[in-house]
Structure formats: C-alpha cells, structure tokens
Amino acid sequence: xxxxxxxxxxxxxxxxxxxxxxxxxxxxxxxxxxxxxxxxxxxxxxxxxxxxxxxxxxxxxxxxxxxxxxxxxxxxxxxxxxxxxxxxxxxxxxxxxxxxxxxxxxxxxxxxxxxxxxxxxxxxxxxxxxxxxxxxxxxxxxxxxxxxxxxxxxxxxxxxxxxxxxxxxxxxxxxxxxxxxxxxxxxxxxxxxxxxxxx
Amino acid sequence: xxxxxxxxxxxxxxxxxxxxxxxxxxxxxxxxxxxxxxxxxxxxxxxxxxxxxxxxxxxxxxxxxxxxxxxxxxxxxxxxxxxxxxxxxxxxxxxxxxxxxxxxxxxxxxxxxxxxxxxxxxxxxxxxxxxxxxxxxxxxxxxxxxxxxxxxxxxxxxxxxxxxxxxxxxxxxxxxxxxxxxxxxxxxxxxxxxxxxxx
DNA sequence: ACAGCCATGTAACTTGTTACATGATTTT
DNA sequence: AAAATCATGTAACAAGTTACATGGCTGT
Numbered sequence: 071x072x073x074x075x076x077x078x079x080x081x082x083x084x085x086x087x088x089x090x091x092x093x094x095x096x097x098x099x100x101x102x103x104x105x106x107x108x109x110x111x112x113x114x115x116x117x118x119x120x121x122x123x124x125x126x127x128x129x130x131x132x133x134x135x136x137x138x139x140x141x142x143x144x145x146x147x148x149x150x151x152x153x154x155x156x157x158x159x160x161x162x163x164x165x166x167x168x169x170x171x172x173x174x175x176x177x178x179x180x181x182x183x184x185x186x187x188x189x190x191x192x193x194x195x196x197x198x199x200x201x202x203x204x205x206x207x208x209x210x211x212x213x214x215x216x217x218x219x220x221x222x223x224x225x226x227x228x229x230x231x232x233x234x235x236x237x238x239x240x241x242x243x244x245x246x247x248x249x250x251x252x253x254x255x256x257x258x259x260x261x262x263x264x265x266x267x268x269x
Numbered sequence: 270x271x272x273x274x275x276x277x278x279x280x281x282x283x284x285x286x287x288x289x290x291x292x293x294x295x296x297x298x299x300x301x302x303x304x305x306x307x308x309x310x311x312x313x314x315x316x317x318x319x320x321x322x323x324x325x326x327x328x329x330x331x332x333x334x335x336x337x338x339x340x341x342x343x344x345x346x347x348x349x350x351x352x353x354x355x356x357x358x359x360x361x362x363x364x365x366x367x368x369x370x371x372x373x374x375x376x377x378x379x380x381x382x383x384x385x386x387x388x389x390x391x392x393x394x395x396x397x398x399x400x401x402x403x404x405x406x407x408x409x410x411x412x413x414x415x416x417x418x419x420x421x422x423x424x425x426x427x428x429x430x431x432x433x434x435x436x437x438x439x440x441x442x443x444x445x446x447x448x449x450x451x452x453x454x455x456x457x458x459x460x461x462x463x464x465x466x467x468x
Numbered sequence: 469a470c471a472g473c474c475a476t477g478t479a480a481c482t483t484g485t486t487a488c489a490t491g492a493t494t495t496t
Numbered sequence: 497a498a499a500a501t502c503a504t505g506t507a508a509c510a511a512g513t514t515a516c517a518t519g520g521c522t523g524t
Contacts, residue, residue: 072362074511076369083373084451089475097449098372103360106513111477116511132520134476150370150381153388154363156428157396157421161302161484163271164353165420169413170275171349173297174282182349189352197356210449214368217438221364221431222356228427229355232420239416250296250409273483288503305485310505315483331492333504360512 073105074113075149078122078138082146085126087133088114100215117142164229168236173250179240187233194226272304273312274348277321277337281345284325286332287313299414316341363428367435372449378439386432393425 073095080086080094088110095105114136117123122142126135138146164186172179201223204216272294279285279293287309294304313335316322321341325334337345363385371378400422403415 071511072360072365076365079369079373079376080451083375086451087475088477090451094449094451095369098369099365100368102357103365106515107475108477108515109511109513111475112513113511115477132475149366150376151384153385154366155388155392156363157389157392157425158301160362161271162417162420162424163359164355165417166271166275166298166302167348167353168420169298169417170278170294172416173409173413174278176282177278177349185350186352189354190356193354193356210372213438213442214372214449217371217435218361218364218368220434221361221367224427224431224434225361225424226356228423232423235419235423236416239412243412250293250413270483286503287505305487306503307487307505308483308485310503311485312483314505331503 073109074117075146077110077113078117078142079146079149081123081136081138082143085135085137087135090133091136097211098214100211100218102215102218172236172240175250180237183233183237183240187230187237190226190229190233194223194230197223197226272308273316274345276309276312277316277341278345278348280322280335280337281342284334284336286334289332290335296410297413299410299417301414301417371435371439374449379436382432382436382439386429386436389425389428389432393422393429396422396425 076095076098077091080091080098086094089107091114092105092107092110114123118125118136121139122145123136123138126137128134168179168182168186171177171182197219201216201219204212204219275294275297276290279290279297285293288306290313291304291306291309313322317324317335320338321344322335322337325336327333367378367381367385370376370381396418400415400418403411403418
C-alpha cells in the first residue's frame with residue numbers, strides 16, 4: 071500500500087500529472103526504489119476507481135492533472151496518523167525462510183545462515199559506505215536519501231545480529247533437536263498466535 | 270515468494286496433502302502468520318502450473334497427496350543457497366512513508382514519528398514479554414517460534430533506533446529545510462540509484 | 469535525420485489473501 | 497442431533513510490477 075498512499079499523499083499537496091508524480095516519488099525516496107512509469111498510471115486509475123482522486127484539468131502542454139478528493143484527503147490523514155504495523159502484521163521473508171529451513175530435517179541450516187550472513191554483511195558495508203558519502207547532505211533531497219539509506223543500515227545491522235543470535239542458539243543443540251518431521255498423524259493446529267497484534 | 274517456496278521446501282521432504290501442508294507451515298513458523306487454507310490449494314495449483322509439483326496418489330481417506338518434481342527440487346535448492354535480498358531489493362513501507370512525509374511541506378513529520386515510535390515501542394515490549402515466556406523452549410516447535418519472535422524483537426529494536434535517529438537529524442534543521450515543493454519545472458530524474466544491489 | 473527523453477496509457481501477469489461452498493468425519 | 501473440525505476446492509480481488517505501443521518534443 072505504500073506506493074499507492076505515497077502518490078496520494080503527494081497529490082494532497084497539489085494536483086500533479088502522472089509523469090510528474092514519478093519524479094516526485096523518486097526524489098522523495100532518494101531514487102532508491104525507482105518506480106516504473108506504467109505503475110503510476112495504473113495506480114492513478116485504481117485510486118480514481120476508489121474515489122480518492124479525480125481527473126482534473128489538462129494544461130496547454132497536454133499534461134493530465136489529477137487532484138485528490140475529500141475521501142482521498144481523509145485517507146492520507148489516516149495513513150499519516152496511524153503507525154505502520156510490521157512486526158506482527160507483515161510476513162518477514164527471511165524469518166519465514168530460516169524458521170522453515172531450521173525445522174526441515176534434510177536442510178543444512180548452518181549453511182543457509184552462513185550464506186545469508188555473508189550477503190547481509192557485504193550489503194551492510196556497502197550501505198555504510200554509501201551512507202558515509204552522503205553525510206554532507208546539503209539539500210533536502212540528499213537528506214531524504216540519507217534517511218532511507220540509514221534505515222537500510224539499521225535494518226541490515228539488526229539482520230546480522232539476529233543471524234548471529236540464531237546461529238548461537240542452534241549450535242547449542244543438535245540439529246535433530248530442531249527438526250520437525252512431517253507428521254503422519256492427524257495434523258492439529260499449533261498453539262494460537264501468541265504474538266500480540268497491537269491493532 | 271516466501272509462502273510459495275516454503276510449501277515447496279516442505280514438499281521436498283516428502284509428499285503432503287493440502288490441509289496437512291498448512292499445519293506443517295504453521296508449526297514451522299510458530300503459528301505466527303497463520304495461513305488461510307484456501308491459499309494452500311491456490312498455491313499448489315500455481316506450483317503445478319509451473320511444473321514444480323505434481324498431483325500424486327490419493328490415500329484411503331481421500332487425501333490428495335502432492336509431490337515435488339525435479340525442477341521443484343532445483344528451485345528449493347536455489348532458494349536455500351541464495352540469500353534473501355531485502356535492503357536494496359524490497360521496498361520498506363516505513364522508510365518510504367517517513368521519507369515521503371518528511372519531504373512534504375504540509376506534513377507534521379514529528380507527529381508521525383512520535384506516533385510510530387510509540388506503537389513500535391509498545392510492540393517491542395509485548396514482543397519481549399512474549400519472547401521471555403518462550404525461553405524455556407523445550408520442543409522444536411517452541412524453538413522455531415522463539416526464533417521468529419526474536420527476529421521481530423531485533424527488527425523492532427532497529428526500528429525504534431532508526432526513528433530516534435531520524436528525529437534527531439530532523440530536529441537539527443528547520444522543517445522547511447527538509448520540504449520539497451512540488452516542482453513546476455520540467456521534472457528531471459533524480460540521481461541514479463546509489464544504493465548497491467549486491468545481486 | 470536520428471537518438472533520446474517526455475508523457476500517457478494498456479495488457480498481462482505475479483504473489484498474496486479472503487470469502488464462500490461443499491461434504492465427510494469427529495466430538496460433544 | 498448439533499457443533500466443530502477436517503478437507504478440498506472455486507472465484508474474485510488487491511497491490512505491485514513489467515513490457516510494450518504510441519506520439520510529441522528536443523538536442524545533436
């Protein structure tokens with residue numbers, strides 16, 4: 071939902087045309103995750119379908135301007151005032167992968183962890199180098215870019231720390247103590263979700 | 270891709286029928302992200318379409334067993350041996366949101382950060398409490414669950430740290446120094462993606 | 469003239485996700 | 497007998513993403 075809502079939030083500042091929206095999004099996210107132009111028009115159509123934006127005027131150059139509606143403004147306000155729920159809400163690809171790999175008898179978890187750790191660490195170093203070149207950040211665009219890179223650095227650090235943590239915990243017990251065989255008995259549902267949802 | 274590949278990896282251990290697959294997935298991920306049953310059959314159909322699994326025998330109870338194919342096995346091997354690329358590859362909802370919010374003139378970024386920080390911190394405390402109840406983890410299922418919760422703890426910690434970091438950096442300069450007005454000039458593409466991809 | 473960017477759009481597709489229908493079996 | 501769980505499936509949709517088609521304009 072972040073692309074959709076980001077575009078909506080930009081439109082909340084004033085009407086834009088499609089191509090312009092991409093540039094606005096790219097600048098504001100430090101061009102870190104460049105957006106395919108087609109997706110803009112796609113998303114605009116869907117936002118219009120949902121009544122959050124509407125086609126506005128066309129200027130002399132032929133630019134098709136889109137403007138936000140009242141429901142759209144409400145949507146943006148709700149987005150900005152409510153936190154992003156990730157921990158319990160969204161699936162964590164790496165956590166899933168490692169949990170599954172660790173509980174599968176035939177899998178060399180240690181190797182999976184090693185490979186991931188190496189890649190994550192390499193990434194972290196590159197990120198730190200990139201972050202370093204951007205500390206002199208003068209303009210707002212550089213600052214925005216710098217914040218995004220920092221978030222990646224923090225996330226990568228946490229990832230490496232967690233990998234080490236997992237490696238330690240797994241090394242304390244033999245591989246077979248972790249493995250879960252395919253149950254031939256009737257499957258029972260596991261314990262109910264214990265992780266709080268905080269919604 | 271993680272659900273799809275997780276199911277495939279489980280099938281790599283031996284044939285399963287749909288309903289069983291859900292239980293296997295749930296147990297192995299600590300029932301943290303319970304899977305809608307329908308998605309299983311959905312995913313199996315798509316895996317079959319892609320030639321990664323095939324319908325196998327039906328037992329006396331009427332259970333439809335699915336088995337992995339050679340291409341499927343190769344896919345699992347590739348998945349396990351290659352790292353998950355998140356930092357530069359996948360979009361970070363919160364980073365996008367904050368970067369956009371911070372560069373939008375009319376937005377009270379500080380309030381957004383405060384709200385997020387409060388929610389993330391509350392989540393973190395709940396997670397730590399949940400993790401604490403699980404440290405005595407005896408069985409493999411408890412251990413798997415514990416690892417997943419730990420990953421959430423580490424991620425939440427990093428999130429809070431980053432939020433504080435952002436707050437500090439933003440408080441150093443006035444709000445207007447961060448804002449990026451909608452450009453009326455011809456949009457130019459920003460700097461090319463500087464963040465390394467490590468692929 | 470030709471290459472390349474500006475600009476709008478369309479069509480197809482991916483994974484994930486939910487709601488619903490339908491029976492069989494099991495438990496209470 | 498009723499309720500719950502087991503088990504398989506279908507239909508629809510969301511958001512993201514890409515490839516492609518089509519013009520106009522601009523710089524070389």
